[in-house]
Amino acid sequence: MTARMDTRFADLKAEGRPALVTYxxxxxxxxxxxxxxxxxxxxxxxxxxxLGMPFSDPMADGPxxxxxxxxxxxxxxxxxxxxxxxxAFRENDDETPIVLMGYYNPIxxxxxxxxxxxxxxxxxxxLIVVDLPPEMDVELCNPAVEKGINFIRLATPTTDDKRLPAxxxxxxxxxxxxxxxxxxxxxxxxxxxxxxxxxRIKGHTDLPICVGFGxxxxxxxxxxxxxxxxxxxxxxIVNQIAGSLDAxxxxxxxxxxxxxxxxxxxxxxxxxxxxxxxG
Amino acid sequence: MNEPLKxxxxxxxxxxxxxxxxxxxxxxxxxxxxxxxxxQEAWEWAKGDAGFRAELEHLNAHxxxxxxxxxxxxRLTEELGGAKIYFKRDELNHTGSHKINNCLGxxxxxxxxxxxxxxxxxxxxxxxVASATLAARFGLPxxxxxxxxxxERQAPNVFRMRLLGAEVKPVSAxxxxxxxxxxxxxxxxxxxxxxxxxxxGTAAGPHPYPELVREFQSVIGRxxxxxxxxxxxxxxxxxxxxxxxxxxxxGLFHPFLDDPDVAMVGVEAGGKGLEGEEHCASLTAGRPxxxxxxxxxxxxxxxxxxxxxxxxxxxxxxxxxxPEHSWLKxxxxxxxxxxxxxxxxxxxxxxxxTEGIIPALEPAHALAExxxxxxTMGRDKIIVMNLCGRGDKDVQSVANYLGMEV
Numbered sequence: 107m108t109a110r111m112d113t114r115f116a117d118l119k120a121e122g123r124p125a126l127v128t129y130x131x132x133x134x135x136x137x138x139x140x141x142x143x144x145x146x147x148x149x150x151x152x153x154x155x156x157l158g159m160p161f162s163d164p165m166a167d168g169p170x171x172x173x174x175x176x177x178x179x180x181x182x183x184x185x186x187x188x189x190x191x192x193x194a195f196r197e198n199d200d201e202t203p204i205v206l207m208g209y210y211n212p213i214x215x216x217x218x219x220x221x222x223x224x225x226x227x228x229x230x231x232x233l234i235v236v237d238l239p240p241e242m243d244v245e246l247c248n249p250a251v252e253k254g255i256n257f258i259r260l261a262t263p264t265t266d267d268k269r270l271p272a273x274x275x276x277x278x279x280x281x282x283x284x285x286x287x288x289x290x291x292x293x294x295x296x297x298x299x300x301x302x303x304x305x306r307i308k309g310h311t312d313l314p315i316c317v318g319f320g321x322x323x324x325x326x327x328x329x330x331x332x333x334x335x336x337x338x339x340x341x342x343i344v345n346q347i348a349g350s351l352d353a354x355x356x357x358x359x360x361x362x363x364x365x366x367x368x369x370x371x372x373x374x375x376x377x378x379x380x381x382x383x384x385g
Numbered sequence: 386m387n388e389p390l391k392x393x394x395x396x397x398x399x400x401x402x403x404x405x406x407x408x409x410x411x412x413x414x415x416x417x418x419x420x421x422x423x424x425q426e427a428w429e430w431a432k433g434d435a436g437f438r439a440e441l442e443h444l445n446a447h448x449x450x451x452x453x454x455x456x457x458x459x460r461l462t463e464e465l466g467g468a469k470i471y472f473k474r475d476e477l478n479h480t481g482s483h484k485i486n487n488c489l490g491x492x493x494x495x496x497x498x499x500x501x502x503x504x505x506x507x508x509x510x511x512x513x514v515a516s517a518t519l520a521a522r523f524g525l526p527x528x529x530x531x532x533x534x535x536x537e538r539q540a541p542n543v544f545r546m547r548l549l550g551a552e553v554k555p556v557s558a559x560x561x562x563x564x565x566x567x568x569x570x571x572x573x574x575x576x577x578x579x580x581x582x583x584x585x586g587t588a589a590g591p592h593p594y595p596e597l598v599r600e601f602q603s604v605i606g607r608x609x610x611x612x613x614x615x616x617x618x619x620x621x622x623x624x625x626x627x628x629x630x631x632x633x634x635x636g637l638f639h640p641f642l643d644d645p646d647v648a649m650v651g652v653e654a655g656g657k658g659l660e661g662e663e664h665c666a667s668l669t670a671g672r673p674x675x676x677x678x679x680x681x682x683x684x685x686x687x688x689x690x691x692x693x694x695x696x697x698x699x700x701x702x703x704x705x706x707x708p709e710h711s712w713l714k715x716x717x718x719x720x721x722x723x724x725x726x727x728x729x730x731x732x733x734x735x736x737x738x739t740e741g742i743i744p745a746l747e748p749a750h751a752l753a754e755x756x757x758x759x760x761t762m763g764r765d766k767i768i769v770m771n772l773c774g775r776g777d778k779d780v781q782s783v784a785n786y787l788g789m790e791v
Contacts, residue, residue, distance in 0.1 A: 161689075162559070162690040162691045163559075163564065163568050163691050165414070165571040165572060165575075165677070166414045166416075166571075166572070166575060168572075172558060179690060184687075185689070186688075209675075210412060210675045211674045211685070211691070212690070214673075214674055214675050214680075214689060215674060215688065216688075216689065236414050237412045237413060237414060237675065238412065239412075239413060239414070240418075241402070241410075241411050241418065242412060260414070260415045260416075261415065262414075262415050262416040263416075264416050264418075264420070265415060265418075265419070269418075269419060273415065287575060287577075287578045287579070288416075288575060288576040289572045289576060292576070
């Protein structure tokens, strides 16, 4: 496996705080702006970057990420350009893990082998592909793991103890716990249930557990971060981008900085997670 | 020599992973996976349970009105001057199309699984009406997702669904057609996974949907087989059916797949022509990809983004196709051809005037292919076409197309 992911989570463990995992859509609202946002994320406090691969039919996403994908595609984003973007980011940052997140068809269309080679070349550390459950591991998960790219699985409230071993079997990097049955951007979760679920999954694996779906504010990040090894924020960042655009949907002078400001706020919540617990 | 290979069957799929060759599978989010496995268990139970079968047969007979007639279209046969044309008249079913065959089977499964809420997607509204009808019959709340464009062009069906007590939710994402409605139904399902049964309307989606929808629709082909033997004492030479997602076609074809002398033609929506973007001919003009839970032929661009299709028929307006059809195409067992909007409207008018039957625009596509084929075949040959829906819902669309006022 690429070392960046394991190194990052080991360092954070030593530091005694959870990871801030930030999602945004590759190419939203355009290639250059999205690349500038990506470059600004680590400095603002993002520990892991999830880079969205836009897809025309995002079945697991709510309206915010649907629209972000549409903006990116309308701006001419393709899977090839998303990989290029990661590669451009790597020129100045060889430490922040990058996880590509999206749906299978663009990868299927690109060709699995060709995609994995390009992903390695671009410095990708992991993949999250929503519509590939363990039953379909032969498609992409197994070839990815063979090439040394982490395949990060989603575990959900419907993944019971009986099913959990199958879900964890070929997972590496971290486990992404989906805090609710629902789509991205839904309302905040029952945090007690999330804590219980994280503990349940920890009984089955030593991998870090990151929690996403419904985490919108620094306060959410602080609360979720008490139990989890990482907190994923996506829709809130995507909404921040959307809110910064001009009337024609183009990036404004403020777009990159407004995202960075928001991420700094989330990072402060993350930093407070374990302090609060200690106190 | 070693033992001879077992005779090849076209009727044995899918395998235990839900695959027809490379097509099909279970490409769904983890949240849905346990439910898909639970559905599979319920389906395995249903296949072996005499009580389930008996209840389905009873409702098919007394609620839907099966068997549907196999009708010899004498005037049309004379008009075309070739093969004898028979219609399998599933447009006479309760609710006006073949869709109810599938919905009946699925609602019995939903009840078995203890689900208390039904959701469905619909294009032309025929599946939505059938779903709403059975939700009413079984006393379950029902939400129908329908593309905003389709809500507009299929207004009578929208009203019918509402009368039946269903909530119709227009979907404006994308171009507001069937694919977008299916995305939204999947989003609802993933959110309400505990209570909700997703009644997929065509022989597509994650395994086991393509198989179970096919089995519930195969009543069409089983009846047609008996009926043509009774009428003609032999099997037909050709079967013709429209394919959108492909459920009426697979229902007619499947019981005949291992009869090598029965040719089969699936008719796709050629829209305004395959040279442009405005068609829905996934098998003729698409390539394999993954969408809505299965690998199948899809209309997609070079980047794997799914295209919006076009057809005058809302029921064929889907950029994918059931996975078994993709396999039947690649294996060469079934031939798939496109028919243009214009040809379908011509056939619609022809049938109306020669036989006094107003067909839905979906089977009007199949009929347009029959119009091409029948004259090239001998008078001793037999074509069975699936007349899978009635055209009341399409009167406005046809009037618009012809520039006439209703």
